[in-house]
Amino acid sequence: MAVVPRRPKGPPLNALRAFEAAARLESFVLAAEELGVTAGAISQHIKALETWAGTSLFERRAQGVSLSASGRKLREEFTQAFDLLSAATQSLRNLAPNPEIHIAALPAIAQLWLPERLGKLREKYPDLNVSVTAMESPPSLARELFDLSVFFSVPPEAKNPIVLAQDTILPVCAPALVDGLDLESVQLLHDQTWQDDWLMWSEATGVAVGDPARGPRYSLYALALEEAKSGAGVLMGHVCLIEKALQSGALKRVSSQGIRTGKVLSLELPHKSRRHPRIDEVVRLLREEE
Amino acid sequence: MAVVPRRPKGPPLNALRAFEAAARLESFVLAAEELGVTAGAISQHIKALETWAGTSLFERRAQGVSLSASGRKLREEFTQAFDLLSAATQSLRNLAPNPEIHIAALPAIAQLWLPERLGKLREKYPDLNVSVTAMESPPSLARELFDLSVFFSVPPEAKNPIVLAQDTILPVCAPALVDGLDLESVQLLHDQTWQDDWLMWSEATGVAVGDPARGPRYSLYALALEEAKSGAGVLMGHVCLIEKALQSGALKRVSSQGIRTGKVLSLELPHKSRRHPRIDEVVRLLREEE
């Protein structure tokens, strides 16, 4: 009692941030991904915080963590605080004379859809400073420092998406393969993350394709596309991503029956108060309004 | 253009905290003190942040820094964010089974006023876990993790102070010295931070004391008090701090003319939403209501 220690320090800020992310996502792995570190780091942060607070924050289960009752109450407070902090940081970034425009997109979109548009953008506004980060799932724009994101989503999912295109799929292959093609026996090419494209198309059109799961899988859609161009098989093409290959004749439609997947190519922006000063120019161009 | 780097990281959180403190206090030195580090550390954080943002945040002058126009706009945002964060941290701390009660006080108060009360407190609630930190100026209770502070202040200064006592001063000395004492020639004892006590008293009472600045200075009031007890001279006594010495007879009043300094001994609490669950018991006892 009545010791006189040095000024008491709060817990490490990074540990608080780790807690907030883990609490919001209810997963150390997802939190780690959002913060760009390994899950082990998150685990350590949480442990440090639990030690500091003298209380346990998560209930560890073998297949994932869940917030303990006490942790749940805190989540809201911390999320609010870090949202504000993130907004302030965005303002700070926008102070710079010509701040970079950070775009987040699905790898396939980043490789196949964006480049052409960004080329035009650069032509029109040569001073803009754009960078693109590819990732599997859309970042929280309230938290991460992106100025714009382009992903596929099912419509009621996002808050205020700007719909750029419907996602329409139809099979395509190299011109050499197209004559006398038998969809029931030819190799089918798949993207890792869109494994049921073939099944969906076959069911929707009634066209028989044999085993819809046969054939090689690629971790990148752009890779599958290259393979298709060189005649490795038939790819289920997402129209908005293969426009260029169709125009140039590098790929041909195998069937004219395109179907909608129900997803849309959607563009999202952060809250108004934290938008990049020149984001409107970019959005207008991406929507092809000019 | 269109590189695909790893997930972009924001600036280090600690740098943001340093900026917030420096911006609010408009001084690296004060910010360093608040955060419990050296000024050099703050300087480095700010520089890192300025590099990250590509903009300068402070205008450096030889006798201190001032916020640049762009920095000023950000201050409010960051202060809000860190206030929230600090509140959330407080909630976290209060989750623990029996969280410590952190008291901040002026060194003199921590040494001379608190101990007796804390003794009673311990007697009445033996399970309470109290710690005391001495510091020269009152901490921001919205920011630092204190549950209660006791300082001298001039009334309109604090937001919601609980006034514990008026600050009344009068000269005291050891019993052996009191007979035939000549205030114009005896040694006067001073506390470093209350150098004008003697002048104020002399002017208010009209009693001549010779040169009011003569005699030794002590960096701690408790030290001056000990010296007075052992007969080194006459101390300007702050009544609320020397009650015990007067009661025990270790010190005698040299004059019965006490005057008010205009300051009050005041107790402050953080905002309601972040108070320690058992703070009311402590406050009641410190106010001597029970």
Place this chain on the structure above:
DNA sequence: TTTCTTGGCATAGAAAAACTAAGTCTGAGA
């Protein structure tokens, strides 16, 4: 003037924190 004091800057080295990598453990589902 000259000197002193205050507040900030730069740098090197030391200390602390954060991160990764690799292996372990556990429960769920095939």
Place this chain on the structure above:
DNA sequence: TCTCAGACTTAGTTTTTCTATGCCAAGAAA
């Protein structure tokens, strides 16, 4: 039963952060 996902642990490394020191400039004081 086997496999897998998700979390944990630990050791070692890398990165960040901090301190200590000396320096400099401008205002205050002598």
